[in-house]
Amino acid sequence: MYKPFIHPNFSIHGRAISFDDLTEVSYSLIKEGEDYEKQIGAFLLDWIDDSEIILVKTSGSTGKPKTIALQKEYMVNSALATGSYFNLKPNSTALLCLPASYIAGKMMLVRAMVLGLNIHFLPPSSYPLDGVTHSFDFGAMVPLQVGNSLSKLHQVHKLIIGGAPISNSIREELKGVDNSSYETYGMTETITHIAIKPLNNKEVKDAPFTVLPNVELTIDDRGCLVINAPKISDETVVTNDMVELLSKTQFKWLGRLDNVINSGGVKLHPEHIEKVISNYIDTSFFVAGVADDELGQKVVLVVEDAEVNDIRKIIEGIGEFKKFEKPKSILIAKEFQRTDSGKIQRSKTVEQILKP
Known part of the structure; x- marks a missing residue:
């Protein structure tokens, strides 16, 4: 006891x-x-x-x-x-x-x-x-x-x-x-x-x-991190975090499986795209995928309380995007949906913007 x-x-x-x-x-x-x-x-x-x-x-x-x-x-x-x-x-x-x-x-x-x-x-x-x-x-x-x-x-x-x-x-x-x-x-x-x-x-x-x-690490067949830590959890913790596993004790984080965007058959990590964009804009934003007839999903930039024309000019000037990474459109939210602890709820925010 x-x-x-x-x-x-x-x-x-x-x-x-x-x-x-x-x-x-x-x-x-x-x-x-x-x-x-x-x-x-x-x-x-x-x-x-x-x-x-x-x-x-x-x-x-x-x-x-x-x-x-x-x-x-x-x-x-x-x-x-x-x-x-x-x-x-x-x-x-x-x-x-x-x-x-x-x-x-x-x-x-x-x-x-x-x-x-x-x-x-x-x-x-x-x-x-x-x-x-x-x-x-x-x-x-x-x-x-x-x-x-x-x-x-x-x-x-x-x-x-x-x-x-x-x-x-x-x-x-x-x-x-x-x-x-x-x-x-x-x-x-x-x-x-x-x-x-x-x-x-x-x-x-x-x-x-x-x-x-x-703590010891492995990855599953999805490429997601699996955590074996018997001193803090009875069960192996299977995450939805996609990683590059360097050893049993080291990894590089790539992004959330839940957030992966499949655009034209290319799997894109919004977290990587966000890292590029964050060099150029200071306002609160995130990258998401929304349904698109041609690509299946297209990349969109979701920005909190900002002037869309200013943001569009900045995005057009960024030359570091790989194929399909450049946002096809910009969505503006007056205020992001957040949890009680302040984390952005991506899906809920996009749904709120796009609902009729």
């Missing part, structure tokens, strides 16, 4: 918190805290109860949101793997600026409790470091937060970034930031990240993802 473990060095905002303190701290956050602090308090209570599982919501970015059960023991194993990879020591400072209602925020709390970190809570806003003067040894952000915090990112010495694609412009900016930033690969089912990719190592261009300890 699983017994909750709280490291003797665990602290919140510098105040030492024992296992016996957690109930009082949790209730205080729930009763008196802001909404994001209430979520933290609720999770802490769940963590120290007698149940061996935690119920977690998936984001719903690639399908219908669902609730899944994660073993607390496996969440501890995930935290230990992250601590080992990033050499996190007791009393290291950790930044939580993600909502505790989703797995990424929950796991920052678990890492703090298991590894004995000194965790600091900040509101999960788009500008998390505004007005913050102190530094942190470790933190996690989504790309939107990173893009809005570039001038202050040196305050987070080791930063993991996930939850959404990272634009080329942010990747370039990160090369000039004096910290260690990493792109993560993972999902709720794998208890956040199982693989890491350095972002501001100027010596390594387009580095592959490297898995954390005790």
Whole structure:
């Protein structure tokens, strides 16, 4: 039977918190805290109860949101793997600026409790470091937060970034930031990240993802990644992520199988096309395939709240597209459909634009 473990060095905002303190701290956050602090308090209570599982919501970015059960023991194993990879020591400072209602925020709390970190809570806003003067040894952000915090990112010495694609412009900016930033690969089912990719190592261009300890990779007959990680999942995790597998521990991500566009018999990865376009436009966008009588599917560019003529001129001037990659048309959405955690729902957005 699983017994909750709280490291003797665990602290919140510098105040030492024992296992016996957690109930009082949790209730205080729930009763008196802001909404994001209430979520933290609720999770802490769940963590120290007698149940061996935690119920977690998936984001719903690639399908219908669902609730899944994660073993607390496996969440501890995930935290230990992250601590080992990033050499996190007791009393290291950790930044939580993600909502505790989703797995990424929950796991920052678990890492703090298991590894004995000194965790600091900040509101999960788009500008998390505004007005913050102190530094942190470790933190996690989504790309939107990173893009809005570039001038202050040196305050987070080791930063993991996930939850959404990272634009080329942010990747370039990160090369000039004096910290260690990493792109993560993972999902709720794998208890956040199982693989890491350095972002501001100027010596390594387009580095592959490297898995954390005790994770082994294969691919299936679709070319999609299969994850064997017995310390964090009872079952092999079969993904819809198409990859180039370099070894049992390294891979390059190509794109989602669900997103592949078959145009004139040529299979296109919209994520690759987006990477090209992101060098030229800053507005929110994505690439999708829509039905076409001649090609089967045609490539379209879907843009959020922008002037179509300006975007069309930019697209016409891009010379790096391969056959069939150049968008045939541009769709404008006043606002993208997004999940509660902020991820773009591509299919729903396109359906909303095209419906009569």
